[in-house]
Amino acid sequence: MRKHTSTFAAVLAFGVAAAALVGCSAPADESDGTITLVVGDRPSADRPEDRKYFDERIAAFEDANPGITIDASEAVWDAATFQALVAGGTQPDVMSVPFTEPQGLIARGQAADITAALEAEGLLDVLNPELLALASDASGNVFAVPTSGYSFGLVYNRAIFEQAGLDPDAPPTTWTELREVAQTITEATGVPGFGQMASSNTGGWSFTGETYSWGGSVENADGSEATFDDEPARQMLQLLHDMRFVDGTLPENALYDQGAIHQDFAAGRIGMILGAPDAYWNVVRNLAFPAEDFGVGGMPQGDGGPHGTLSGGTAQIVNPNTTEAERAAAIKWIEFLYLERFVNEEVAVADARASSEADSVTGLPGLPVVSQESYERYFEWIADYINVPTENFAPYLQAAQEVPIIAEPVSNAQEVYATLDSLIQAVLTDPNADIDALLAQAAQQVQSRLG
Numbered sequence: 001m002r003k004h005t006s007t008f009a010a011v012l013a014f015g016v017a018a019a020a021l022v023g024c025s026a027p028a029d030e031s032d033g034t035i036t037l038v039v040g041d042r043p044s045a046d047r048p049e050d051r052k053y054f055d056e057r058i059a060a061f062e063d064a065n066p067g068i069t070i071d072a073s074e075a076v077w078d079a080a081t082f083q084a085l086v087a088g089g090t091q092p093d094v095m096s097v098p099f100t101e102p103q104g105l106i107a108r109g110q111a112a113d114i115t116a117a118l119e120a121e122g123l124l125d126v127l128n129p130e131l132l133a134l135a136s137d138a139s140g141n142v143f144a145v146p147t148s149g150y151s152f153g154l155v156y157n158r159a160i161f162e163q164a165g166l167d168p169d170a171p172p173t174t175w176t177e178l179r180e181v182a183q184t185i186t187e188a189t190g191v192p193g194f195g196q197m198a199s200s201n202t203g204g205w206s207f208t209g210e211t212y213s214w215g216g217s218v219e220n221a222d223g224s225e226a227t228f229d230d231e232p233a234r235q236m237l238q239l240l241h242d243m244r245f246v247d248g249t250l251p252e253n254a255l256y257d258q259g260a261i262h263q264d265f266a267a268g269r270i271g272m273i274l275g276a277p278d279a280y281w282n283v284v285r286n287l288a289f290p291a292e293d294f295g296v297g298g299m300p301q302g303d304g305g306p307h308g309t310l311s312g313g314t315a316q317i318v319n320p321n322t323t324e325a326e327r328a329a330a331i332k333w334i335e336f337l338y339l340e341r342f343v344n345e346e347v348a349v350a351d352a353r354a355s356s357e358a359d360s361v362t363g364l365p366g367l368p369v370v371s372q373e374s375y376e377r378y379f380e381w382i383a384d385y386i387n388v389p390t391e392n393f394a395p396y397l398q399a400a401q402e403v404p405i406i407a408e409p410v411s412n413a414q415e416v417y418a419t420l421d422s423l424i425q426a427v428l429t430d431p432n433a434d435i436d437a438l439l440a441q442a443a444q445q446v447q448s449r450l451g
Contacts, residue, residue: 035068035329040095042072061336068329077101086110093319094330099312100408102135102144104223111143111317116324117331118142126343126374131367134407135315145331147338149313149367151405152209153396154178154297155275155283157268159290164188164271171272171297171395175213175239178272178300182249185271193249195270196240198428200257204420206274209310210236212406214302218420223411224450229443235302237427237435245431254428262287274299277366277393285361295392298399311367311405342370345381352382362386365393367400415449 039058043050058070075085077097085091097105105111118124124132127146135144158168164185172178182193197206208218216232219225244250251270253260262279264270266287277296283289299309316338318330341348355362363386368375379386409416423442427433 035326036071037068037094037326037329037333038071038073038092039333040073040075040077040092042074044074057337061333064336065329065332068332070333091319091321093322093326094316094333096147096314097144097317098408099134099146099149099315100410100413102315102317103407103410105317106137106143107222109320112320112322112327113141113143114145114318114327114331115140115142117318117327118145120328121331121335122343123331123335123339126339126370128368128370128372128375130405131311131313131315131369134311144315144317145334145338146313146315146369147334149311149369150276150278151311151367151400151403152206152213152274152299152309153276153399154272154300155265155279156272156295156297157265157270157293158295158392159293160185160189160191160268160271161295168295169395171295172300173298173399174305175236175300175302179239179243179247179249182243182272183247186247186249189271191269191271192251193271194243195251195253195256195261195264195273196424196428197256197258197261197274198424199255199421201414201417201421202256202258202261203422203424204417205310207233207236207420207424208409208417209274209299212308212310213299213305215304215307217406218416218446219409219411219450221410223409226443226446226450228446229439232302232307233439234435237423237439240424241427241433241435244428250428254425265289277364277396280364280388281361292389292392294389295395297395298403301403306403308404308406309399310408312408313367313369339370342374342378348378348381349385352385356385356387359387361388363390364388365390365397367405372401411450416446419445419449 042054045051054072058072062068062070073092075090075092075095077095102111115124118127123145124142128149131146131149132142135146136142154171156171161168165188166181166184172181178194185191185193197203211218211228211233214232214235216230217227220227240250251264253264256264261270261273262282265273266283266289275296280294284291284294301307316334318327322330335343341351352362363379363382370378379390420442423438426438427435
């Protein structure tokens with residue numbers, strides 16, 4: 001589930017200035033001449049700026065790789081139509097998929113083993129090993145390249161923390177601490193200390209991450225069984241219920257979706273919400289929240305933690321019917337389009353300069369798709385062009401090195417989230433809610449969808 005909307009260009013690299021700096025590489029298959037790759041995710045005609053940028057990147061890649069031709073396709077991931085692409089032989093050679101999909105694709109043989117190609121291109125040691133594990137089989141063979149990612153953390157208003165006498169550089173790291181901080185905020189400022197999403201699938205999405213943080217899960221590993229009718233989920237629901245009806249630290253609104261909760265947070269009507277660093281795009285840039293007051297910490301953890309935090313994002317898969325040479329070419333394309341700024345200083349600096357000059361968000365910290373070493377080096381390269389208060393993200397980045405990341409449910413995630421919305425709403429609207437009964441009912445409903 002995505003948390004903000006931005007242009008394709010901004011997500012990829014912020015500008016085309018870097019393209020001319022990429023050094024030429026050898027053709028993927030010198031003996032057979034030009035290789036043609038069909039790549040998906042070309043923006044549709046109703047997004048002319050994004051489409052233009054994508055096409056310009058193709059041209060720059062072909063200039064740098066004269067042995068490879070890119071045939072762009074508008075095919076995008078859709079769970080309802082992907083099997084038809086496979087059956088009809090029209091699956092692109094390269095396409096984006098959500099983090100929920102690689103394990104299922106691996107099991108069905110619908111993604112190529114790209115371990116050798118990644119190793120040959122020198123990317124295995126560059127990529128974030130935790131994210132790479134989500135795209136690998138039990139033997140460690142890699143079948144997808146993570147290219148964007150997020151993990152849940154705690155977004156908070158630093159100014160409200162200061163008004164309440166709290167240290168804005170030390171957000172709560174456990175749910176016990178969060179409850180106490182929420183009480184302090186509400187008592188000192190009159191503002192609800194914490195807000196919970198509960199509709200448009202965001203309630204189930206949040207609850208999944210919250211359950212992970214207590215050591216629980218929503219589905220088993222293969223997505224065949226609902227697993228949340230247990231103590232971790234029960235503890236989280238009881239906490240939300242008590243914060244709402246005992247402490248009075250949650251807003252009366254029990255139907256927040258992401259857009260609405262961002263609006264109230266930006267307006268100073270909530271002290272803390274769940275989110276990730278890229279909430280900055282909407283809260284600060286779109287809703288005019290002061291950048292210096294935007295803080296991000298790690299996902300609060302339940303007793304005995306750290307247990308985990310929900311992660312999501314996008315990975316690139318390669319068609320299993322491709323040849324070895326085509327897979328090598330596919331990895332070159334993926335690296336060029338999504339990862340070049342993390343491995344090439346000139347590209348990193350040019351992208352950051354173009355982004356900063358365009359007054360776009362530049363240097364936003366987050367869950368890195370590359371290793372910590374590569375990520376830190378990238379920020380050193382672009383230090384002169386960063387225009388966000390990166391020091392406000394330090395608690396999140398520290399937690400990212402300590403709290404395990406866990407993928408979204410692998411089976412029917414959005415349908416599961418929609419079902420769980422009702423569970424959250426019931427807990428937040430009924431002071432006499434029977435949490436055990438609600439959990440059992442929700443588990444039965446989710447199981448029917450998994451079946």
